[in-house]
Amino acid sequence: MFKRTLIAASLTVAALASAQAMAVTGGGATLPAALYKGSSDSILPANFSYAAIGSGGGKTAFLTNNPAGFSTTGTVHFAGSDSILSASELSTYKATYGASFGPLIQLPSVATSVAIPYKKAGQTALNLTSAQLCDAFSGAKTTWGDLLGTADTTPIRVVYRNVSSGTSEILSRHLNSVCPTQFATNSTFTNARLPAGSALPSNWVGVANTSDVATTVNAVDGSIGYVGPDGVDATSNAVVARVNGVQPTSLNVTLALSSVTPPSSAVDAADPSKWSPVVANPTSGYKLAAYTNFIFGQCYKDAAVAADVKAFLTQHYSNPGNNTATQAHKFVAVPNAWKTAVTANFITNTSGNNLDINNASVCNAIGRPL
Known part of the structure; x- marks a missing residue:
């Protein structure tokens, strides 16, 4: 009896440890999936999951907080998407979840080409x-x-x-x-x-x-x-x-996106669409170049998840941050000006725009559910 009890207790502890090990749930775009998860130099932390199901599926899972597309349960904490959030998606999310979940954040993750094999x-x-x-x-x-x-x-x-x-x-x-x-x-x-x-x-x-x-x-x-x-x-x-x-070399991707700069005003900084710049037909560099994006919530009811998200953003948008892995996977790191702007607005709040993760004045008693 003691042995069976010990085994059951061990299995319970293991299950709890497994659940805790994947505390931050996400998924979406397959284009950067190997950079994000599953490779020896992937950049997402060990307790972040990433289900590579495509940008559309990732956006839908996040915007509706429905993890079924990721073959899991609970809360969807983030998504990866090469597809930018549309005006309709942003307005619907704000109307449906803005009061209970708080704002969402869309950030350029890495710059990419679309190559033509x-x-x-x-x-x-x-x-x-x-x-x-x-x-x-x-x-x-x-x-x-x-x-x-x-x-x-x-x-x-x-x-x-x-x-x-x-x-x-x-x-x-x-x-x-x-x-x-x-x-x-x-x-x-x-x-x-x-x-x-x-x-x-x-x-x-x-x-x-x-x-x-x-x-x-x-x-x-x-x-x-x-x-x-x-x-x-x-x-x-x-x-x-x-x-x-x-x-489609890294240099030519950089040239193609060199004309866009991060939001500078408080109004633009609060607009998620301004953080995913579009250059449909660049005047220089490679024509099929864009940023692939992260989508996070600003507010999380689980303080541990909020801390994990902020820690990842701190690492990714530091300098050099994840540049080595980014380059190894043939992507291009976002320019330092963008990293500085992301840090000031969404991590440290030195911008004073109150856009940072779990900002006390914005996220008081609201957030993506536990």
């Missing part, structure tokens, strides 16, 4: 214009000869994301800026391609995860797709196309 026999230095990308991904051109002005009859086989994906949103945002009659900006590829919901060519292939894109492209000659930099060697023109003559 391809496999075409005899082609090792593919260079496509933005207009050619429009023609390939819309299906306006169906063979490589049509696309490149040659006699090549090889069909173009597009590998696309078949879930709500921030990677699709970044791609379609640029294409919409160049060819608005062919593409809208949307996180769902089949809705971004116009007319929305129209039938796709039979040889096109949809995949759910970033990690499946490059391998699916490489499986069949004539294929082309789009993927984050952690899923392919974005520096090699033999496997990734240049766009308008530019390779």
Whole structure:
């Protein structure tokens, strides 16, 4: 009897320890998933979970506080998303949960490219214009000869994301800026391609995860797709196309986003949309560049969760912070000016804007539930 009791007690302690070990629940975008969790140099703390289900699923889970998409229960504490929060999502969240949960926070996590992997026999230095990308991904051109002005009859086989994906949103945002009659900006590829919901060519292939894109492209000659930099060697023109003559290197991503600066006024600092800058068609650098984002609550009823969130933000937005891991996964760290602004507003409150995690004057008796 004593032995059975001891075993039961040990199992209870182990279960409690396991629950405590994953105290902060999140998930979302697959593009930065390996940077966030699961690799030897991942940046999320040990007690943070991260379910890589896509940006759309991550946003939905956070905005409705429904962890079912993460295959767990309890509270959703944060999300990762390459897809920015829309005005409708922000207003609905404020109306539904603002009084009980408090404000939400959207922050740029790392800068990323969307690379264009391809496999075409005899082609090792593919260079496509933005207009050619429009023609390939819309299906306006169906063979490589049509696309490149040659006699090549090889069909173009597009590998696309078949879930709500921030990677699709970044791609379609640029294409919409160049060819608005062919593409809208949307996180769902089949809705971004116009007319929305129209039938796709039979040889096109949809995949759910970033990690499946490059391998699916490489499986069949004539294929082309789009993927984050952690899923392919974005520096090699033999496997990734240049766009308008530019390779998706870290330097070119930095150049593309150099025109945007962090919010400076109190009004802008309090607006989550101002913390996710959009550059649909950069004047310099690589055209398909953007920030992938974190979404947190400002207020948490669990003080331990609030402390863990603030500790992670402190580390990530310090200098050098997580720069080494960020670069190892082929992303680009946010500029120091952005790190300083995030720290002043959301961690230390030296800005005086009262936006910091669990600010006493804002979060008194409210917050994301226990």
